[in-house]
Amino acid sequence: MTGNDILLWDETLFKDPSVLEPDYLPDYFPHRESQLNALKFALKPALRGMRPLNCLLVGPPGTGKTSAVMKIFREVEAHAPGVVTVKVNCQIDSTRFAVISRIYRKLFGISPPNSGVAFRKIFETVVNFLVSSEKVLIVALDDLNYLCYEGHANEVMYSLLRAHEQYPGAKIGVIGIVNDASDLYCLDSRVNSVFLPEDIPFPRYGSAEILDILKDRTKYGFYPKVISDELLELIVSYVERTGDLRVGIDLLKRSGFNAERRGSRTISSEDVEKAYEASKLLHLCRSISLLSDPEKRLLELIARKGEIQAGELYKAFRELTQLGYTRFYGIVNRLQVLNYIDADFTGKGQRGRTRIIKTKFEAEDVLNCLEK
Template sequence: MADEDMLSWDESIFRDEHVFEIDYVPEVFDHRDTQLETLTHALRPATRGARPLNVLATGPPGTGKTTAIQKVFGELDAQPGVRAVRVNCQVDSTRYAVFSRIFRALFDYEPPASGISFKKLFGQIAEKLTEEETVLVVALDDVNYLFYENEASETLYSLLRAHEAHPGTKIGVILVSSDLDLDIIEGLDSRVQSVFRPEEAYFPVYDTSEIVDILSNRIEVGFRPDVVPPDVLDEVAARTAETGDLRVGIDLLRRAGLNAEGRASKTIEHRDIEQTFDTARHVHLERHLEGLSDPERILLTVIAETDAEQAGAVYETFHEETDLGYTRYTEIVNKLDDLGLIEAEYESLEGRGRSRSLRLAYDPEAVLNRLG
């Protein structure tokens, strides 16, 4: 490689590396006009002091749902008399945790450390909203996690019927889910179904030309000129389209850029894509693992490390390590299955009736490496 193609020690090919991080909200947000219109239409009443319409936003992972919410909420929060709060249900997966997050957003400080009853916490939130004549819009992002913990109906009931216990309270709810196997409406109890009649916004997988557009914008803002040749961008877009998850392409660009810098190269080459794709394509796996509790991580480790596939044999090892009972074990198995981390299927065993087999949905080495 010629000297002019080499980076000096204090140079970088990045203009702004944050552009390639998952939480970055791009200035340009293309190919989601219909979905943004649905959200804007539903939330417009809030700007007039009225209760907004509720929304159900669904679609596969990496299709722009969270970014769309952040874009609309950025505009909504600038309006007088409106507060927009996004709750990451992967982190806050109980009703109390959701309302604690709302409390922090409204009051700018934590609820009392000693803990207060849910009724009191809820009451303080409702009181603040009515006193200040503020309309609250809550986005429950990754709401599927509330379903996995059997907390969805109680949480939604409290939000949607808040005006009954606290007259004058105006709350709108957006549910965001990437679990296409989960029927959100059917999963709610009848008390909630009777009041949750949402507008619907579906986010389809981006096609290859849309992926090229979006990644081109990120490249322009995030890298210095001419860092990513057109043929390399085409390869990144093709690999991203294979996974169906835009976040894979964004993460792949960041990792490939770091790889190129490690070689002191001023451009990203095909070998940088080759060397980093295996890590980037597991970005959704890493995201799921981040939100797991210690017992959930232990069970996943047991399944990854042992040849035993029958649920009973896996439970024995799990119980030895955690001292948890079979009921809790079954709940964790069901959650890991819902998340797509394992496949739990019932099989007929000759002479022994039906048994449940547990298998990893990913390469065991990939899982163990990321569990640390």
């Protein structure tokens, strides 16, 4: 190793570390042209003072749904002073009051009075302001499934989508963001009859697309020659397992840290492999965080046992949640479809075939994610 290969203590491999942060909104946003166009088309009426079309963005984690909305929101706000856009993270704001408070803050720059004020009052203030200022409101409900889990989806959607019936002149459009269309099972017919969204699918990225996107991040995030093309390919192969781009961006960042820790000017394959141990959890934890409470509890029971008979599992689940067999059976099937568990029949049971249920991931990883 020549002296030149060694990083001085105040030197860094990162040209612009912000490019590798999870909330960074890149200029280069390829392979989502059709989705961006569909969004633009749906929101276009708002630019002319009309109610936009509602949208439903559906796709697995890390496929660019939130970023696509944020890019379009930025553009809309820059060009259309008559349009207000608000993104609500329903994992954080999961009640009707929390959602309307988020909107209120965006409109007025301050929090609404929070003690003793009814939702209706704040909603009225918001809608009256929209009507009198002739502004169109577009609300993106990210991780909309959380409103279903908490039992608030119908009232939130109903208030927003039918506001114009009670307050003539109100113009509100809703963009729902979910991982799977079945996440919206809870919406009732009163909501569905007005939601009628434009469906915009976000499929998983393929390896060439992942490579293209990560190359761009590398170019702006690192100094030249910090990472070789071969190692980028290695990172792509890791990302491809789940299609979650977040894992790729996190891998780049952690690999860079690992190389810096060794005082090296370049990233090695060991740096990447070591980084993957942590980065892979990002996808698993994000996916697990999207499960409903009973789904998480069942997964935890399975992970704690490693392997368990269906009958035994049901007993433990019923004790813990008081939920009946139909719910149990439905959740087992969903966890199986989502690839968290194997639930195969053995044929070895005393009374015929028995189902043995086990996690597909390291139990320790699953439990770590559930603790977060």
